Amino acid sequence: MTETKPAAGVAAAPNPIDGQKKNFFAHLTGIQSFQILLVLLVIVTIFSILAPTIFPQWTNIRQIVQNVSILAVLGIGMTFVIITSGIDLSIGSVLVFSGVVSAKAMVAYGGGGWDTALVGLLVALVVGALWGLLNGVLVAKAKVPPLIVTLGTLGAALGLAQVITGGVDIREVPVVLTDTIGYGNVFGTTIPLISLVALVIVVIFGIILHKTKFGLYTFAVGSNEEAALRVGVKVDKQLISIYALSGTLAGFAGLLSLSQYGTTAIAGQSQTNLNVIAAVVIGGTSIFGGLGTIFGTMVGLFIPAVLQNGFVIVGVQPFWQQVAVGAVLVAAVFIDQRRRKAAARGAGSKSKVSLANLWSKKK
């Protein structure tokens, strides 16, 4: 880019450079993920008032955090996917499938030590990645809508898991996994180890999403795929990578699930995909693409978990928890819609306000 002098006669308006990062707080409070954090804090406050000797205690909070850990790992992948205005319904099934294959591999390898666990980990990651790649290729190259693709892999992965096991859960998991990651704590504390593992992964991918080129391209593809393509962003490669990431994380979650439950729990995880999607959306990630944060997803995960925990402690019928989560989810999307309308003044015809976009890949 070369320098030229502004021609005389045309006002060169001074450009307030926003080179400095916006004031931290102003930046923070503007975003929806902070607003949803306030919602979480309100819920926490209410339950703390209703059950002060039980709810706000570390023993209780600790187990909420532990139970959210696996969902957090899944939520990372889902955040990336939904930012591209895609969706991944297959994560629960891929989790189960990876757990099954990983468990079988560990049983075949024998032993119950860390070497066995490592084998299981690698197998789980590879298997998850393969399912993710399948999703990604079908979405990016074959141009099949993500809703349909992942609906298919949801069925296929779960079905294959049942074929492999004959429907019978595998209950032999190396003791090192169940004892340390499943129920173990970080050395010298009562912080669940599984939560620390999840936190590390959350932080790493949070940095990747918000600070690296890969993350930027994720937003670009979600914001305007056509534009990204025209400036040379390898959109197909980006989409395939993102779905592969979601699958790999589901594989990792499969191993974590083995550690926590000590069984493949094939009949489980049936609602996991919807719960994670709800959490991601509640946390401020827009299903129309281009917008989202890992932090918001984490807050979004805690809301249903805290609601359920609080309802159980206070003695409210469990079904109300689902009503409450449903209401928060709709409210979150409503707020997202209003925010988009306000931001898109003058955007003209480029309106993506249509659920039809969940079904079509082309905008």
Place this chain on the structure above:
Amino acid sequence: MKSKRRLVSIAAIGAVAALSLSACAGTDTGPTPNASGDYKLSFIQGVAGDEFYISMQCGIEAEAKKLGVTVNTQGPAKFDPTLQKPIVDSVVASKPDAILIAPTDVTAMQAPLNAAAEAGIKVVLVDTTVGDPSFATAQISSDNNGGGKAAFDAIKQLNPDGGKVLVMATDPGISTTDARIAGFEEAIKGDSSFTYVGVQYSHNDPAEAARLMTAALAKDPDIVGVFATNLFAAEGTATGVRQAGAQDTVKIAGFDAGPAQVKALKDGIIQALVAQQPALIGAEGVKAAVAALKGESVTAETQTGFQVLTLENIDTDGADYVYKSSC
């Protein structure tokens, strides 16, 4: 606007700080012993919305009222350990004096229930069990093995000439249904006039059971009897048989007597129901829990019986055994 946002954020951070301080400051006590016997019980169902567990809840609540203790009931939306575990954890955190629970998986629920016992809570296993129930104060369940045999006897009564029989189960690995199937299979082995075409798993989903039933009939149109191992399986099997138009040839013996199955019995779609006594299981569970809390002796394992319901007795002495949809 910016200053307002700053105020809000400071307030939020302040709230988080205050809560964390209260969390650290709070003492962690075990359940407070209650000399007056005003105990707090928690009942965790295998799945909410299932008449078997609702009947159990009714029995529990009735017995609790009699003994002057309080009960709170929770249950996961599906018979799924990944859904039941967070509920168990939350219940344990609320420190009831005793928990009555139907575990949804023999392995997955082991550790959470161990933790409950370690926290000083009396744990009574109702209906299902776990791999190592040594932590449990008491285990109360139906004699499922005998129930399976009774189901076979019912089928034999309906088909004296023998023939092909199928078992429609839910998932392998659930202690109760596995025992029923075992009892049924042992009984078949002892009777050469019956051929066993195997067991199908419907994953506790009536729609799945219906699909599997129509497929099984397509493969073996001469099936004469089906033993459905629980309520959802029986519902689905009946639907599947009706869809295939085979209500006249296939005799179904179901396990559990929910309103839908009783209606099916009365309509002639199911011919026999082996009813458990969930209310009794629940009541015995409450008795065991309270006895343990009072320091009295408790029977480690109790098995309850069953009642075969047919068109003959359903409106008379069988009526009491029908499961309730609400208390």
Place this chain on the structure above:
Amino acid sequence: MTSTIPILEAKGLTRSFGAVRALDHVDFDIYAGEVVALIGDNGAGKSTLVKALSGNLALDTGEIYYAGGKVDLSTPAQASKLGIETVYQDLALAPHLNPAQNMFLGREIPAPGLLGKFGFLDNKAMRLRSKTAFDELGATVRSLSDPVGSMSGGQRQAIAIARSVAWAKGVIFLDEPTAALGVVQTKNVLETIRRVRDKGVGVVFISHNMPNVMEVADRVQVLRLGRRIATFEANKTNMGELVAAMTGALDGAGA
């Protein structure tokens, strides 16, 4: 305009979509440092021609020459590499990204050292250079951190043009650049076009706005039914003649 070879020349381009012939042996040329207006009625093939010359369209027949050498423009990346940039009617901006991110999309500056290899970016440098580019154009971009989608049409136009201008070395295509703009913004865009021309870049702009065409173009090339039917020197023609050419009254008039 001292070069005698056009910076970009198209000869006999043909492209059909089913039964419709969008381009019918169309020719086109532009020299460095000149502004050419590409006009024609709806369906004449203007946008299709621009797509072909910017690497977004496969051709059935025809040849394209860049600086005298034959080239094959099958992808936008190839066109970009040669120094051809395009500003589309829909601007091709990512509304959730800020102006600096849009400016550098696909061409990010990596962070120095090891961090750069891991994909970290030098946001500060990109913001600085974006500001410089906007200032050069006299564009008022109020914030470099706000998403582009929240800005007015004029600002977005400025960002899209600035992006192309920043990266263009040879030719810029502008498809209806003033279509949605007000008077002041239009004035700025036309001034930008002049400035870009003065840099030595060739500017091609499609427009239906005859006054704009007369004001800023050096030459005008008219398309009709997929063919180039006339070329005019802007200072030797008038609006009436241009309209007549577009609508077919002057079919066959000299190129």
